[in-house]
Amino acid sequence: xxxxxxxxxxxxxxxxxxxxxxxxxxxxxxxxxxxxxxxxxxxxxxxxxxxxxxxxxxxxxxxxxxxxxxxxxxxxxxxxxxxxxxxxxxxxxxxxxxxxxxxxxxxxxxxxxxxxxxxxxxxxxxxxxxxxxxxxxxxxxxxxxxxxxxxxxxxxxxxxxxxxxxxxxxxxxxxxxxxxxxxxxxxxxxxxxxxxxxxxxxxxxxxxxxxxxxxxxxxxxxxxxxxxxxxxxxxxxxxxxxxxxxxxxxxxxxxxxxxxxxxxxxxxxxxxxxxxxxxxxxxxxxxxxxxxxxxxxxxxxxxxxxxxxxxxxxxxxxxxxxxxxxxxxxxxxxxxxxxxxxxxxxxxxxxxxxxxxxxxxxxxxxxxxxxxxxxxxxxxxxxxxxxxxxxxxxxxxxxxxxxxxxxxxxxxxxxxxxxxxxxxxxxxxxxxxxxxxxxxxxxxxxxxxxxxxxxxxxxxxxxxxxxxxxxxxxxxxxxxxxxxxxxxxxxxxxxxxxxxxxxxxxxxxxxxxxxxxxxxxxxxxxxxxxxxxxxxxxxxxxxxxxxxxxxxxxxxxxxxxxxxxxxxxxxxxxxxxxxxxxxxxxxxxxxxxxxxxxxxxxxxxxxxxxxxxxxxxxxxxxxxxxxxxxxxxxxxxxxxxxxxxxxxxxxxxxxxxxxxxxxxxxxxxxxxxxxxxxxxxxxxxxxxxxxxxxxxxxxxxxxxxxxxxxxxxxxxxxxxxxxxxxxxxxxxxxxxxxxxxxxxxxxxxxxxxxxxxxxxxxxxxxxxxxxxxxxxxxxxxxxxxxxxxxxxxxxxxxxxxxxxxxxxxxxxxxxxxxxxxxxxxxxxxxxxxxxxxxxx
RNA sequence: GCGAAAGUGGCGGAAUCGGUAGACGCGCCAGCCUUAGGAGCUGGUGGCCAAUGGCCGUGGGGGUUCGAGUCCCCCCUUUCGCACCA
Numbered sequence: 001x002x003x004x005x006x007x008x009x010x011x012x013x014x015x016x017x018x019x020x021x022x023x024x025x026x027x028x029x030x031x032x033x034x035x036x037x038x039x040x041x042x043x044x045x046x047x048x049x050x051x052x053x054x055x056x057x058x059x060x061x062x063x064x065x066x067x068x069x070x071x072x073x074x075x076x077x078x079x080x081x082x083x084x085x086x087x088x089x090x091x092x093x094x095x096x097x098x099x100x101x102x103x104x105x106x107x108x109x110x111x112x113x114x115x116x117x118x119x120x121x122x123x124x125x126x127x128x129x130x131x132x133x134x135x136x137x138x139x140x141x142x143x144x145x146x147x148x149x150x151x152x153x154x155x156x157x158x159x160x161x162x163x164x165x166x167x168x169x170x171x172x173x174x175x176x177x178x179x180x181x182x183x184x185x186x187x188x189x190x191x192x193x194x195x196x197x198x199x200x201x202x203x204x205x206x207x208x209x210x211x212x213x214x215x216x217x218x219x220x221x222x223x224x225x226x227x228x229x230x231x232x233x234x235x236x237x238x239x240x241x242x243x244x245x246x247x248x249x250x251x252x253x254x255x256x257x258x259x260x261x262x263x264x265x266x267x268x269x270x271x272x273x274x275x276x277x278x279x280x281x282x283x284x285x286x287x288x289x290x291x292x293x294x295x296x297x298x299x300x301x302x303x304x305x306x307x308x309x310x311x312x313x314x315x316x317x318x319x320x321x322x323x324x325x326x327x328x329x330x331x332x333x334x335x336x337x338x339x340x341x342x343x344x345x346x347x348x349x350x351x352x353x354x355x356x357x358x359x360x361x362x363x364x365x366x367x368x369x370x371x372x373x374x375x376x377x378x379x380x381x382x383x384x385x386x387x388x389x390x391x392x393x394x395x396x397x398x399x400x401x402x403x404x405x406x407x408x409x410x411x412x413x414x415x416x417x418x419x420x421x422x423x424x425x426x427x428x429x430x431x432x433x434x435x436x437x438x439x440x441x442x443x444x445x446x447x448x449x450x451x452x453x454x455x456x457x458x459x460x461x462x463x464x465x466x467x468x469x470x471x472x473x474x475x476x477x478x479x480x481x482x483x484x485x486x487x488x489x490x491x492x493x494x495x496x497x498x499x500x501x502x503x504x505x506x507x508x509x510x511x512x513x514x515x516x517x518x519x520x521x522x523x524x525x526x527x528x529x530x531x532x533x534x535x536x537x538x539x540x541x542x543x544x545x546x547x548x549x550x551x552x553x554x555x556x557x558x559x560x561x562x563x564x565x566x567x568x569x570x571x572x573x574x575x576x577x578x579x580x581x582x583x584x585x586x587x588x589x590x591x592x593x594x595x596x597x598x599x600x601x602x603x604x605x606x607x608x609x610x611x612x613x614x615x616x617x618x619x620x621x622x623x624x625x626x627x628x629x630x631x632x633x634x635x636x637x638x639x640x641x642x643x644x645x646x647x648x649x650x651x652x653x654x655x656x657x658x659x660x661x662x663x664x665x666x667x668x669x670x671x672x673x674x675x676x677x678x679x680x681x682x683x684x685x686x687x688x689x690x691x692x693x694x695x696x697x698x699x700x701x702x703x704x705x706x707x708x709x710x711x712x713x714x715x716x717x718x719x720x721x722x723x724x725x726x727x728x729x730x731x732x733x734x735x736x737x738x739x740x741x742x743x744x745x746x747x748x749x750x751x752x753x754x755x756x757x758x759x760x761x762x763x764x765x766x767x768x769x770x771x772x773x774x775x776x777x778x779x780x781x782x783x784x785x786x787x788x789x790x791x792x793x794x795x796x797x798x799x800x801x802x803x804x805x806x807x808x809x810x811x812x813x814x815x816x817x818x819x820x821x822x823x824x825x826x827x828x829x830x831x832x833x834x835x836x837x838x839x840x
Numbered sequence: 841g842c843g844a845a846a847g848u849g850g851c852g853g854a855a856u857c858g859g860u861a862g863a864c865g866c867g868c869c870a871g872c873c874u875u876a877g878g879a880g881c882u883g884g885u886g887g888c889c890a891a892u893g894g895c896c897g898u899g900g901g902g903g904u905u906c907g908a909g910u911c912c913c914c915c916c917u918u919u920c921g922c923a924c925c926a
Binding site for chain 1: 847852878907
């Protein structure tokens with residue numbers, strides 16, 4: 001109807017582009033006609049296009065969110081025009097410390113705050129023109145969602161992948177909760193920046209470490225950006241080496257295990273170092289060292305993690321008074337305690353080889369401990385000397401080289417052998433005597449999911465004096481988070497729900513006796529570790545995932561999100577998927593076929609942040625220029641995967657471009673009306689070639705998220721079809737409208753309509769195909785160089801041979817001048833590319 | 841310290857199986873149009889010079905090549921990860 005109206009007005013006055021009017025019209029159309037809702041049960045060519053769901057903050061949608069979503073949306077719309085049934089849902093990650101802290105700050109209950117935030121986000125997202133299927137959204141705080149989060153916990157528990165244990169955990173004194181290792185950034189809380197402390201608490205853990213090897217191996221074949229895979233590899237931190245056992249020197253059966261990547265140096269292990277928290281510390285402390293040890297342990301405990309892990313800190317430690325037996329030499333070595341050995345890595349104890357490890361070297365120097373070199377460059381020994389008994393001068397630092405060029409010295413029967421090969425032999429020999437074995441060590445630790453907070457899904461277990469830990473029966477799910485008004489966390493590590501007897505007093509489902517509910521809630525990262533599995537099945541209330549839907553839509557075809565989640569969310573969701581796969585709930589073990597990171601939008605050279613006051617709120621720009629212009633600007637300002645600088649002024653370029661597209665289409669239609677025909681469908685040769693080149697480029701660019709160059713190509717094409725004030729032909733503008741549609745969907749729907757197409761363009765239009773034979777002209781203009789310097793260009797027919805090109809080039813004035821009086825020694829001819837005269 | 845990525849006009853950025861550096865856009869300059877314009881149209885726009893021509897030019901310095909933003913070596917800078925990981 002609006003199109004007819006436009007048609008009528010056109011006769012009197014030029015139709016103006018009014019983005020708000022156009023966008024309102026098409027958003028209403030899409031909603032009414034359910035344009036964005038694929039048939040989840042019958043789609044022939046499914047494509048699950050996923051974007052990382054946002055945390056719905058009170059400030060509303062940030063331009064960074066919109067940047068991320070718009071890129072994903074352009075890609076999704078492109079895939080749709082290429083013939084896919086694209087499923088593109090939206091959701092909200094609304095549980096967690098973030099929301100809870102904000103609620104505490106403003107004094108509004110999160111149960112009141114979150115729905116308002118979600119409503120605001122939804123409004124903003126709908127206005128931005130993203131192709132969301134709103135009939136399948138998720139909200140992690142909805143009991144109908146988190147009942148399945150709890151269900152996943154129960155599945156893992158039943159499979160022995162969830163366990164409760166006492167552990168030293170990261171404790172944020174400001175958020176008053178436990179944090180996962182991944183949430184501690186350089187010793188500080190990821191959320192609030194407070195220095196993280198340690199606490200011994202009983203916590204629920206998911207055994208992600210069991211999956212370390214598979215999580216690592218699959219990285220070799222999944223289609224992810226290399227930087228993200230590298231980040232995950234580093235985080236998993238696989239080290240190959242050996243576990244070696246040092247028996248106590250007092251003749252008892254006890255032993256200290258150490259992990260080392262350098263078993264070849266065991267003959268040089270002149271002392272042992274335990275972490276201050278190591279359980280065997282007490283076994284070694286002698287009467288005379290008691291006071292010194294206690295003082296050291298107290299001093300270490302007083303240090304926070306940031307201070308303790310400062311790399312430039314002087315090495316400090318204390319002698320226990322006890323000793324252990326080096327399994328290779330059989331000699332006693334003193335046992336020390338030092339804070340540079342971390343309980344959380346390896347076994348919490350190391351064999352110190354000061355000659356070949358810089359840290360051990362510094363420690364030995366500080367406390368005057370023996371240093372025994374056991375590795376030397378192969379050529380460094382004097383002729384005839386016995387490698388089993390060599391004196392080597394000590395340098396100022398440890399000798400850490402480790403290649404086939406080094407040999408072992410002073411290493412008993414292994415002396416003289418290559419260091420790399422001898423290491424394995426030493427481990428073999430120790431394994432035979434039950435003093436060690438080859439070992440892999442991972443930096444990755446089990447995932448602590450307990451949070452002593454309020455705003456999360458209650459962990460679905462009960463504690464019964466008779467029956468012990470009792471999982472909540474699945475039929476009793478969800479364990480609903482009650483509304484309590486006193487939800488502020490406390491310092492004692494006791495969760496807010498522990499104050500609500502109404503919540504925690506229950507009857508044991510097994511014995512009927514008195515039982516107590518778990519009052520901790522689970523980590524927000526568990527909510528987001530499986531949300532994509534829920535999307536296609538949100539209309540099933542009786543199962544987390546419908547088997548048919550899941551088979552049709554998962555794994556996710558394309559996932560786009562921020563690199564900041566490279567190790568957190570992406571690792572957890574891989575683990576959960578892998579575990580569910582092992583338990584038979586899904587048929588794949590990797591959740592995302594393809595993952596690409598998007599870049600970060602910055603402003604004035606620095607990150608946008610509330611404290612700097614340079615955060616861009618999109619509403620204002622959308623109101624003034626329209627969503628299409630804003631989308632085009634965001635996609636044009638830089639390479640999508642790199643991000644870029646947001647500048648107010650830059651928006652005018654894309655705005656003018658859309659305006660010109662509008663004008664071009666209208667003038668084309670007007671001209672056709674005047675001539676009474678459907679317009680001239682004949683394309684000039686030059687424009688035809690430009691069209692095919694453009695199709696080729698856009699198709700390639702949009703497929704690999706190079707939106708900025710894709711849009712530039714569309715601009716070039718537009719410039720070509722309206723050059724010298726000519727009126728574009730229908731056959732020229734139709735493909736332009738289709739190719740621009742992923743970027744400016746409302747505008748293009750309108751223009752598609754104006755051109756007489758049946759809406760929606762996204763259902764009716766086909767992405768144009770290029771004809772490879774039409775990409776090249778019959779003649780080419782090639783540069784002519786003399787000694788590599790450009791001296792002119794000549795037009796030659798395509799495929800012309802060297803002689804022909806040379807003849808033409810010699811006639812070129814600029815070229816001839818440089819060839820006068822010099823001898824041409826040779827010519828380099830690259831067909832259709834260049835001609836270079838080498839003179840001299 | 842280790843790892844990764846990146847340094848190109850006034851600005852955002854194009855171009856890397858080595859082959860016309862600066863596409864596209866912003867800004868700027870000139871002209872046109874206009875009562876007016878933070879509108880529109882046309883043209884120009886890397887720097888320098890003795891200027892129809894030429895020299896220089898992709899962080900700096902070397903190298904390979906007929907030819908280097910692109911490949912190799914050394915150095916500098918920035919950003920982002922990780923950081924006493926045994």
